[in-house]
Amino acid sequence: MRRITLIPGDGIxxxxxxxxxxxxxxxxxxxxxxxxxxxxxxxxxxxxPLPRPVFDSIEVTKIALKGPTQTPFxxxxxxxxxxxxxxxxxxxxxxxxxxxxxxxxxGLFVNVRPIKNYPGIPSRYEKVDLLIxxxxxxxxxxxxxxxxxxxxxxxxxxxxxxxxxRVTRFALDYMQRLGRRRLTIxxxxxxxxxxxxxxxxxxxxxxxxxxxxxVDQRVVDALCMDLVMRPEDYDxxxxxxxxxxxxxxxxxxxxxxxxxxxxANFGTDYAIFEAVHGSAPDIAGKDVANPTASILSxxxxxxxxxxTAAADRIAQALAQVLMEKHAVxxxxxxxxxxxxxxxxxxxxxxx
Ligand code: NAI
Numbered sequence: 001m002r003r004i005t006l007i008p009g010d011g012i013x014x015x016x017x018x019x020x021x022x023x024x025x026x027x028x029x030x031x032x033x034x035x036x037x038x039x040x041x042x043x044x045x046x047x048x049p050l051p052r053p054v055f056d057s058i059e060v061t062k063i064a065l066k067g068p069t070q071t072p073f074x075x076x077x078x079x080x081x082x083x084x085x086x087x088x089x090x091x092x093x094x095x096x097x098x099x100x101x102x103x104x105x106x107g108l109f110v111n112v113r114p115i116k117n118y119p120g121i122p123s124r125y126e127k128v129d130l131l132i133x134x135x136x137x138x139x140x141x142x143x144x145x146x147x148x149x150x151x152x153x154x155x156x157x158x159x160x161x162x163x164x165x166r167v168t169r170f171a172l173d174y175m176q177r178l179g180r181r182r183l184t185i186x187x188x189x190x191x192x193x194x195x196x197x198x199x200x201x202x203x204x205x206x207x208x209x210x211x212x213x214x215v216d217q218r219v220v221d222a223l224c225m226d227l228v229m230r231p232e233d234y235d236x237x238x239x240x241x242x243x244x245x246x247x248x249x250x251x252x253x254x255x256x257x258x259x260x261x262x263x264a265n266f267g268t269d270y271a272i273f274e275a276v277h278g279s280a281p282d283i284a285g286k287d288v289a290n291p292t293a294s295i296l297s298x299x300x301x302x303x304x305x306x307x308t309a310a311a312d313r314i315a316q317a318l319a320q321v322l323m324e325k326h327a328v329x330x331x332x333x334x335x336x337x338x339x340x341x342x343x344x345x346x347x348x349x350x351x
Contacts, residue, residue, distance in 0.1 A: 011279025012289035013067025019291035029310035096143035108265035120322035134244025259290025317348035
């Protein structure tokens with residue numbers, strides 16, 4: 001029995017991860033979930049949003065399915081990490097958000113986000129099939145900011161040769177396994193000459209040796225326009241952290257919204273699967289959140305651990321429910337709740 005850490009998270013997180021969990025459990029996959037608490041409930045119960053048991057569990061299971069976690073806008077909110085090495089005299093580390101803390105502490109250097117049209121999901125475009133590789137550990141998201149004086153703030157943007165090289169190699173290998181052919185590097189090297197310039201140069205030089213994959217580049221603002229005009233022209237995208245975050249949400253909008261965009265964070269030792277969307281406080285607790293992104297993230301997880309048959313069964317059951325449109329959430333044009341949509345998928349699995 002493969003153990004999986006489950007982090008329900010904040011806002012709609014507990015609703016959509018409960019849906020994904022129930023569906024995985026009904027699929028026949030031989031996995032056992034181990035639930036740990038992170039986020040606002042952890043802050044209330046343990047005095048920190050990311051307590052030690054979260055790491056203790058992932059260090060054993062190596063894999064987590066995570067719901068979104070909430071981060072306040074502005075202010076001086078930081079997530080401080082208490083792990084064994086810190087208690088043994090190491091330097092305490094702090095990060096701007098729970099997601100960033102997990103990604104950095106566990107060495108999850110790449111975020112993979114497949115964005116494509118699903119039959120039955122209303123969308124302005126057809127034939128969109130994008131695979132986004134977002135560098136996950138560097139860039140402005142290292143979270144080193146300060147107020148220079150009362151009216152001026154500054155932030156540090158870090159791009160390294162090592163970080164760019166490993167995310168590029170990962171993207172190329174991942175593409176090769178899936179038979180994907182074209183990689184577009186998104187950047188702003190015309191303005192951020194050193195940082196994005198280094199990202200572009202290193203990514204291009206690593207990719208040059210790969211005759212199986214066509215590599216081109218696009219300035220990120222022009223890339224955004226292209227994606228909105230002709231998304232079907234693009235295949236795979238490689239982006240530094242901040243642009244990757246923004247372009248992923250834009251791309252989710254091309255295929256029906258954040259409710260249908262799954263994702264996975266990979267490193268050398270660990271993997272965390274989580275939807276692109278956030279905790280959606282505006283709809284939390286109302287039983288209207290679309291669980292599709294979370295379910296598709298679980299499907300990615302099952303494929304990753306070799307539970308291919310269960311993954312295929314879930315993907316098929318979900319596709320049937322989406323196509324029939326009788327039991328889909330309001331963002332997809334239906335009037336079913338999260339739980340009703342989940343039950344409909346489970347019924348298909350059992351049929
Ligand atoms: P959001 O993704 O939570 O919501 C944006 C809009 O999309 C809202 O109108 C929301 O109702 C809708 N939406 C999102 N997921 C949906 C779903 N599954 N079904 C139906 N509608 C859905 O982004 P927002 O509002 O900017 O962020 C809210 C909080 O989430 C913030 O505290 C942010 O830091 C956090 N966040 C956490 C992430 C993570 O833990 N991986 C990722 C992104 C944001």
